[in-house]
Amino acid sequence: MWWLFRGLRRGVVTTRYPKEVDEWARALPTPPQFDAERLTHRMADKLSTSCPSGALQRDQSDLVLDVAKCSACARCIDLSAGIARPSGLWELAALRREDLIKRIPIGGDKV
Ligand code: SF4
Numbered sequence: 001m002w003w004l005f006r007g008l009r010r011g012v013v014t015t016r017y018p019k020e021v022d023e024w025a026r027a028l029p030t031p032p033q034f035d036a037e038r039l040t041h042r043m044a045d046k047l048s049t050s051c052p053s054g055a056l057q058r059d060q061s062d063l064v065l066d067v068a069k070c071s072a073c074a075r076c077i078d079l080s081a082g083i084a085r086p087s088g089l090w091e092l093a094a095l096r097r098e099d100l101i102k103r104i105p106i107g108g109d110k111v
Contacts, residue, residue, distance in 0.1 A: 025090065029072035031055075031065065033087040034080075039063060040108035043083060047076045059103075067092055067100040083108075 044063040048056045055069035056076060077084045094100050 026088070028090050029074060030086045030088050030090050031067050031070040031072055031092070032074075032076050032080075032084040033089075034063065034065075034104045035083050036104050037107045038083045039104060039106050041106055043080065043108070044106055047080060047084070050075055050079055058106075061106050063104040063106060065102040065104065067102060068097070 041058070041061075044056075044058045047063065048058050050056075052073060052075065053069045053071050055066045055071075057064045057066075072086075074086070077086065092100070
């Protein structure tokens with residue numbers, strides 16, 4: 001309630017969006033990104049079944065990451081033998097739900 005009166009007295013009160021990333025934010029856990037050229041079907045299946053939040057699914061020749069479901073737990077990173085690493089992206093807001101779905105083409109099974 002205090003904020004309401006403060007806002008009415010001073011006009012719109014909000015915080016400024018940072019012009020640059022705060023140093024502490026670089027240590028935040030972030031969703032993974034994958035090296036598609038090294039990603040195999042077997043590894044995609046392993047990561048999909050290991051993801052506790054169901055954010056990873058294999059869809060034929062793609063690994064599909066639903067960023068909205070990812071809790072950035074890093075389990076896939078730990079299990080991927082270097083194929084996945086933290087993306088460093090923590091500004092994940094999107095206007096459309098489908099913009100949070102990332103398809104990673106599986107390219108590691110090529111001979
Ligand atoms: S970081 Fe965790 S929740 Fe996100 S995709 Fe990997 S295993 Fe799933």
